[in-house]
Amino acid sequence: MAGILSVIKLREAGYTDVAVYEKSDRVGGTWRENTYPGLSCDVPSHLYSYSFALAPQWTRRFSPGPEIQSYFERVADERGVLPHVRFGDAVTSCRFIGGRWHVTTQSGRHDEADVVIAATGVLHRPRYPDIEGLEEFRGASFHSARWDHSVALEGRRLGVVGTGSTAIQIVSAVVDRVSHLSLFQRTAQWVMPAENPPISAEQRAAYAADPESLRTHRQELSDLFDVFANAVVDVRSNELAWIEQACLENLEENVKDPVLREKLRPTYRAACKRLIMSPNFYDAIQRPHAEVVTDPIERVEADGVRTADGRLHELDVLVLATGFRADAFMRPMEIVGRDGVTLEEAWTPRPVAYLSISIPGFPNFFMLNGPNGPVGNFSLIEVAELQVGYILQLIERLRSGACEEISADREVLARFEEERAVAARNTVWVTGCKSWYLDDRGLPAVWPWSFVRFREEMAAPDPAAYQFV
Ligand SMILES: Cc1cc2nc3c(=O)[nH]c(=O)nc-3n(C[C@H](O)[C@H](O)[C@H](O)COP(=O)(O)OP(=O)(O)OC[C@H]3O[C@@H](n4cnc5c(N)ncnc54)[C@H](O)[C@@H]3O)c2cc1C
Secondary structure (H helix, E strand, O other), X not given: OHHHHHHHHHHHOOOOOOOEEEOOOOOOOHHHHOOOOOOEOOOOOOOOOOOOOOOOOOOEOOOEHHHHHHHHHHHHHHOOOHHHEEEOOOEEEEEEEOOEEEEEEOOOOEEEEOOEEEOOOOOOOEOOXXXXXXXXXXXXXXXXXXXOOOOOOOOOEEEEEOOOHHHHHHHHHHOOOOOEEEEEOOOOOOEEOOOOOEOOHHHHHHHHHOHHHHHHHHHHHHHHHHHHHHHXXXXXXXXXXXXXXXXXXXXXXXXXXXXXXXXXXXXXXXXOOOOEEOOOHHHHXXXXXXEEEOOOEEEEEOOEEEEOOOOEEEOOEEEEOOOEOOOOOOOOOEEXXXXXXXXXXXXXXXXXXXXXXXXXXXXXXXXOOOOOOOOOOOOHHHHHHHHHHHHHHHHHHXXXXXXXXXXXXXXXXXXXXXHHHHHHOOOHHHOOOOOOOEOOOOOEOOOOOOHHHHHHHHHOOOHHHEEEO
């Protein structure tokens, strides 16, 4: 998503010497790698589209993963992105030497670049759980982002570890195919009842005939999701109270069995963890052959999962829907900035970047969806588009000859981080849940202000925040 976007915007701005390095053999990133049953966007598709490539053909409010993958492939193809991409070669290192970035790839290729944009994704490196005995399991076991489509589910006993958005989508999609489903839950989740109606052929034709109506629709969705973005950064807001009420009603009204209802009732505030959007998870988990297992997993054995109460849950297939290493960012690439300082050194004890885009001492190196940026239940495409617009303004200073090197000022970043830590105290993420948003100090590693403020910051770089050489 972010790499395709960068090429399109760089070319529009007149840059022709643009190379994208993609370790895989196709574009798509997240949507190429995640192929599990039930995968869909949890942001409406008309919002999860590039603003300059709105698509009248989305078939559902929250489109399925393969449709999103086709969308990115189509945009990349139609906009002439593909000739810029070097497929099948991973970047292993970027070193800033003599005012230029020296980029080395796995195949031994060596290129030089004036500017590097890292668009390597946030939710990219699967996180495997540390469960004893996983390798002893006799059935099939895989991470949700490495779905093994050769494994049949029909009539088999399935175990799913995890209760994030992915696990919930998988359970809802496959429950009627398996003979028994065990959902191993460490933490209950709030579930927002988000209907996912099809978009009729007439409506799609109407959007195609009148692109302006599509733009208006996208704007309405964007305004609606601003409300969500503002709710999570203000624990006292009416919007958050509304979200909490909707989730609570969903649980109270749609889970009939009181024992199951209590198992599924979270003990923290809604949206503290990434909110689950689902029209049918509660239906799925109430099937007679579905079970929520809350006893902690002790170990995996040849025949299934043994929980702390001593019970063996016999399984044929075990899916690890245990998420991603959200702090991996550009790792394991070796990135070396000015004076030989490595990214690992600059990011000890934790990843930081000014406005999530620029790191002091790493000139002409910019990130899309870098550390501490806006993440949550809204479109990361919108975020990346704003970031690209901002980065282009910085690069323009290089092109015009106004300077040769640009990187964030160290003191400005330190002040920014202090301010961020203070603002974080007002967010829902610190109200007492464990989530992948939290860093080693328990502070959310995300944008803690409103989306309006993000838009304002991205409108134009503040020259006082940068070191220009
Ligand atoms: C299951 C799932 C559902 C999601 N749902 C939503 C949603 O509903 N709404 C939303 O806004 N976001 C969602 N996201 C977040 C999603 O990741 C982003 O929306 C978006 O796709 C990220 O795009 P990206 O280009 O930044 O990163 P990615 O899609 O991760 O792409 C990064 C690319 O960089 C390549 N790469 C990485 N390192 C190297 C290297 N060293 N050398 C060469 N190539 C490299 C990778 O192969 C990959 O193709 C979801 C994520 C997941 C995992």
